[in-house]
Amino acid sequence: MRSKIFDDAELGRLRREAIPSSNESAMAGDAAPHSTDQHPHVEAALDLPVVVDSNDDEIVSHELEKMRSILEEAILETRSTPIENRPRLPRIPLSKRNRAVVRALNPMLVTYLEASRDLCETDSILFGAALAVCRIIGAKLPMAGRATTQSSAIPAWRKRIEDRIAKARALIGRLTSFRSGNNRPRIMRTVRMAFAGTNISLSQPDITQKLTERIDDLKQKIAAWGKRIRRFTDRSRRFNQNRLFQSDQKRLYKSLERPKVCGAGQGPDQADIIAFWRGLWSEPVNHSEGPWMEVVASQGASVTPMDPITVTPEDVAEAVRRAPNWKSPGLDGLHHYWLKGFIVCHAVLARQFQEALDQKSLPSLFTTGITHLVPKDQDTTDPSKYRPHHVSTHHI
Incomplete structure (x- = not known):
């Protein structure tokens, strides 16, 4: 529907085939998309009770009251x-x-949003609503605060193969030790387990040859597993590069050109980092400009000023529509998904962004981000040898 692949008649036919129903409800179904497009706010309010699944269970009034109390509690808590x-x-x-x-929470938010005084309060209301949804559906909420430890970058398939290789190497070591004449109980137990299920006895005369065959077999398995890791890794890298080529070609070419720097070395002292960046950003500098500045100023005087900007709810809706659902959020921790889902906030956000624009002032929440310092070369103790990577800023 979003890509306008089918016309209305075709969509209606597909609907009737998918959901066998009377003509009246089919016609109502045909009419629904048009009303949604024209009146997004009305749709949220009129759609209650809402169909939840194929069994025609509905969010009935007592459930709505429970949701309302969970929402109120979550907003107060936030x-x-x-x-x-x-x-x-x-x-x-x-x-x-x-x-x-x-959708059910949408109309409940109107009262809170109408009373919102600024962007920070709106953000707090939306976060509380998101929290309420997570509690209603029983989603598991991670611990408070931001994640500090990175999850392991090693995929599960690689760990499994590496475990197999480690066990095979340990077995080779014990079989070799037994072949050299070591008859300690632990070694004997491992050797018996290695030949369990075969008709090979440790006392038969050709046991040395059987041990050698078993060791060679394990060595071949280790080599095959090693090749599998390399093959899977190459495939994974190709897949990621293809995906990056589609989404961000510039970043792909940079990653191909720039050698990978290991950031495992000792990092710089925090005081040195602060001193280095303060020298760049916080200390005033007096520049002596040449005559070229006057030329630029005279050229700029003839430029027509741009028209004043008016932020509309449609502008907010469009900005949110194009944003990825689960992109890393700003300091407030609110993903784009919630700004898309709670459509009643678009009008309030438009008004408050307009006010911020007119007053030339934004709350610090919207101008503060998280910067990760990425090492440019092997000298990881020098603050100037780092590239700032600003990964977490606000949404719109």
């Missing part, structure tokens, strides 16, 4: 919690049930 102590919101599945819960 208001009284410092931003750094907010729980991290999980990525929730894009299921019919979850969409229905978000």
Whole structure:
């Protein structure tokens, strides 16, 4: 529907085939997309009770009251919690049930949003609503605060193969030790296990040859597993490069040109980092400009000023529509998914962004980000040898 692949008649036919129903409900189904496009806010309010799954279970009035109390509690809790102590919101599945819960909460947010005084308060209300949805659907909320430890970059398949290789090497070591005449109980137990299920006895005369064959067999398995790791790694790298080529060619070419620098060395002292960046950003500098500045100023005087900007709810909706659902959020921890789902916030955000634009002032929440320093070369103790990578800024 979003890509306009089918016309209305074809969509209606598909609907009737997918959901056998009377003509009246089929016609109502045909009419639904048009009303949604024209009146997104009305759709949220009129769609209750909402169909949750194929069994025609509905969010009935007593469930709505329970949701309302969970929402109120979550918004109050978020208001009284410092931003750094907010729980991290999980990525929730894009299921019919979850969409229905978000839609059901939409009209409940109107009262809170109408009373919102600024962008920070709106953000707090939306975070509380997101928290309420997670609690209603039973999503697991990670611990409060931001994640500090990176998850292991080694994929599970590689760990499994490397475990097999480690066990095979340990077995080779014990078989070799037994072949050299070591008859200690632990060695004997391992050798018996290695030949379990075969008719080979440790006392038969050709046991040395059988041991050699078993050791060679294990060595070949290790070589095959090693090749498999290399093959899988190459395939994974190709896949990631192809995907990056589609989404961000510039980053792909940079990654191909720039040698990988290991950041495992000792990092610089925090005081040195602060002193280095303060010298660049915080200390005023007096520049002596030449006559070229006057030329630029005279050229600029003839430029027509741009028209004043008016932020509309449609602008907010469009900005949010194009944003990835689960992109790393700003300091507030609110993903784009929630800005898309809670459509009643678009009008409030448009008004408050307009006010911020007119007053030439934004809250610090919208101008503060998290910068990761990435080492440019092997000298990891020098603050000037790092590239700032600004990964976490605000949404719109």
